[in-house]
Amino acid sequence: MGGPNAQPLYRAGRSPVHRAPAEAKLVCLVLFVGAVVATPRESFVPYAVYAGMLIAIWALARVPITWIAPRMLIEAPFLVLAVLLPFAEAGERVHVMGLSLSVPGLYAAWGIVIKGTLGVAASLTFAATTPARELPLALTRLGVPATVTPVIVMMLRYADVLSEQIRRMHTARVARGDSPRMLHQVSAIAKGVGSLFLRSYERGERVHLAMMSRGFTGVVPETPGIGTAPRAVGSRWAVVLAPAVLAVVVAATAWGTR
Known part of the structure; x- marks a missing residue:
């Protein structure tokens, strides 16, 4: 990340x-x-x-x-x-x-x-x-609104994580003889997409709970000298x-x- x-x-x-x-x-x-x-x-x-x-x-x-x-x-x-x-x-x-x-x-x-x-x-x-x-x-x-900011932050933060997970799932399918271009593999690809969605949802829930437990309210505080933009x-x-x-x-x- x-x-x-x-x-x-x-x-x-x-x-x-x-x-x-x-x-x-x-x-x-x-x-x-x-x-x-x-x-x-x-x-x-x-x-x-x-x-x-x-x-x-x-x-x-x-x-x-x-x-x-x-x-x-x-x-x-x-x-x-x-x-x-x-x-x-x-x-x-x-x-x-x-x-x-x-x-x-x-x-x-x-x-x-x-x-x-x-x-x-x-x-x-x-x-x-x-x-x-x-x-x-x-x-x-x-x-x-504070409810919107965390969504955008997480989207930016974890886009590469999800992309890497997609690549790993693709590599795993190919290593097991999958051919993504063949029509008979549509079902396997659909199941993979569903699995990725569930994993992403669960990851989002865990990250959200971790942030809330540390006092995050959705508002990014001003921290002089630490990652503060002009x-x-x-x-x-x-x-x-x-x-x-x-x-x-x-x-x-x-x-x-x-």
């Missing part, structure tokens, strides 16, 4: 983006993604502005695009719907290379692809520049939220000139 792979998406650095308070970066992320989602899909220039903002932040944080691009493949399964929409939607049609495509479907596909891509890219930027240990304290500072003040809020404010202005302008 505390090994080098405890947070595979984080890239250690000393850039201004890395040093920015986590709570301010989290609010910036939410506002930026909200502005992207709210932007009308018929507009194209605003999305170029959003992409330019992300590229500028990557340059400032020294996060190469070659690191970002492979990790964005996580959105690939969700793009299948976008590919089908131009063929399935009704309305005005346009012919491209002998194919009859729906104009509303093309706009819908464009909206899914560009908004999803920008959202994933922004989330990866936040993860690459924010240590996981700062997130619980940032959530507490933002007033997130708190955002007025000037730092203004600087960190600047990209989000610009994104909101761009989205509002897109609606005003639509």
